[in-house]
Amino acid sequence: MSRLDSFIRRLQAQRACLDLAAHLVRELDGDVLELGLGNGRTYDHLRQLFPDRKIYVCERRIAAHPDCVPPAELLLLGDMRDTLQTARQLLGRRVALAHLDPATGDSPASLALAAELAPLIMPLLRPGGMFVSEPAITRDELSRVPLPEGVAPGRYNLYRYVNCRSSA
């Protein structure tokens, strides 16, 4: 399998996971949180999946296609380790779906970043909310959701946020 094959599969897995997660939160009120804007392609997909929800976006520095820049009032600009801390007042327990994809694959750096951010993301999620992540994350509050058909295990990760108590 070439890197081109692998990249196509990764993008297909990302899309399939986001589509399924959007379906699974269709009856759950709440906002959407995109952790990293990048070129804005995934944000654009989220906009189409959630035309009626607020989509907050964390990004260090905007480098997206001009069509894919979020409105200023939904943009949390800066290092996510800082902005997620301050976002707690704004978004605490209000997020129905969060998506994390540092686009560096399942690398050690990506896993380390995910492990560092996870404790900051957990307090934002609504019980029953979905967390879609490329790097795998192990947390008591997260319960794995079966991947969409055609997505190989480990290629992408889909979790539902559960109260610690109910996850026992």
Add this chain to the structure above:
Amino acid sequence: MSRLDSFIRRLQAQRACLDLAAHLVRELDGDVLELGLGNGRTYDHLRQLFPDRKIYVCERRIAAHPDCVPPAELLLLGDMRDTLQTARQLLGRRVALAHLDPATGDSPASLALAAELAPLIMPLLRPGGMFVSEPAITRDELSRVPLPEGVAPGRYNLYRYVNCRSSA
């Protein structure tokens, strides 16, 4: 269709066109020419399609994944408008497949670059060789080849190099 959908289709079209072009030149000797290395994903795919051919790569400045950097002797480093001129002695009528994808879509800039590079690429191609290009190119020496199944017209372009005389 979101930008994510559109990007996935573009990559699938690129791969399908390269796979078909590789099949169509399987009985034609010659080298392969990748016009632009980028992150090296497509180059990696070409390596898998052509394990026994020389793959020359034009690039201004290497920014690819370390696994996807071509050997120095096959790298034509610099502005393609210069390197393709000097490549004529090395590669004139020796290229069985060339691939051009400036990754800027079917934008005016991409079409202008393709129009500028095409006269420099034509003398390198072997009669019967394939030219795979994202921007469309109109040249007497190029005869359109039907796209692979599932690739929408205009999404990618597939040409066979024919002598001007035989294209009449």
